[in-house]
Amino acid sequence: MRVQVVDHPLVAHKVSVLRDKTTPSPVFRQLTDELVTLLAYEATRDVRTVEVEIETPVATTTGTAFAKPTPLVVPILRAGLGMLEGMTRLVPTAEVGFLGMARDEETLNIVTYAERLPADLTGRQVFVLDPMLATGGTLIEAIKFLFDRGADDVTCICLIAAPEGLQRLKDAHGDDARLHVVLASLDERLDEKAYIVPGLGDAGDRLYGLAH
Numbered sequence: 001m002r003v004q005v006v007d008h009p010l011v012a013h014k015v016s017v018l019r020d021k022t023t024p025s026p027v028f029r030q031l032t033d034e035l036v037t038l039l040a041y042e043a044t045r046d047v048r049t050v051e052v053e054i055e056t057p058v059a060t061t062t063g064t065a066f067a068k069p070t071p072l073v074v075p076i077l078r079a080g081l082g083m084l085e086g087m088t089r090l091v092p093t094a095e096v097g098f099l100g101m102a103r104d105e106e107t108l109n110i111v112t113y114a115e116r117l118p119a120d121l122t123g124r125q126v127f128v129l130d131p132m133l134a135t136g137g138t139l140i141e142a143i144k145f146l147f148d149r150g151a152d153d154v155t156c157i158c159l160i161a162a163p164e165g166l167q168r169l170k171d172a173h174g175d176d177a178r179l180h181v182v183l184a185s186l187d188e189r190l191d192e193k194a195y196i197v198p199g200l201g202d203a204g205d206r207l208y209g210l211a212h
Contacts, residue, residue: 001170001179005186006042011035015159015184019200028206029082032131035159035184036086040127043155043182044091047071047125070094072121072151075129076101076142077114079204083129083157094127099145101138110137112145122150131203133158133183135194136165140172143179153178159203160185162196 014035017023023031048067053060070093075084077100088094100114118124126146133139133156143154161183173179187196200206 001173001176001181003166003181003183004042005183006039008038011038011184014038015200018159018206019198021201023206025206025209032082032159032203032207033086033089036083036129036157037090039157039159039182039184040087040090043127043157043180044071046180047091066091066093069124072097072118072124072126073129074099074117074126074142074146076138079131079207080129082203082207083131083159087127087129087157091127099128099142101142110141112141115145117146117149120150121146122152124151126151126154128154128156130156131159131207132196132199133161133165133169133181134190134196135162136168136172139165139169143169143173147178151178153180155180155182157182159183160187160196160200162187162190164190 014031018028018031049064050067052063052065054063071091073084073087073094074097075081077098084096097117098114101110101112104111128139128142130139139156146154163186169181187199189197191197
């Protein structure tokens with residue numbers, strides 16, 4: 001398992017504005033979109049490619065294209081949807097699947113309530129989108145789900161993470177080289193309610209508002 005915290009002034013600035021409790025939802029959504037594109041640039045560094053012959057207006061040359069099967073992007077509902085456009089803007093030919101996973105606030109157990117994915121992921125490079133890596137439970141279950149279906153490797157893109165959740169992920173997957181985690185920030189800790197500190201609050205509510 002590889003962990004990469006993207007060290008860049010633009011990333012740090014956008015995370016800081018996301019943390020501000022006065023940042024309204026429209027700005028929060030826009031910054032999340034921009035931030036994911038920056039993270040995706042690093043996350044796709046090892047995406048598989050093949051050489052292709054192309055004709056420019058001047059000559060024939062060798063170019064680069066994504067290898068088949070194409071990458072699969074999997075946002076974790078609902079908050080992961082706010083990261084989808086930023087990812088597909090960078091990788092527009094990627095296919096998109098969905099996983100609905102939520103943490104029970106009482107037991108902290110992860111419940112899978114929806115999935116829309118190919119039955120066979122053999123040979124696929126999968127990019128999982130989830131803004132918060134808090135306890136790690138959601139990502140552990142999502143990664144297991146994807147590997148069980150045959151995914152070749154899984155890259156998780158998160159805005160922020162807590163050390164406790166990252167450690168649980170390492171404990172669950174050890175030195176598995178097929179797993180890569182890309183973060184904008186590694187925060188201090190979890191509080192007694194399993195919220196990331198300093199964090200940025202509930203990403204889903206700040207992206208979409210609190211539905212009543």
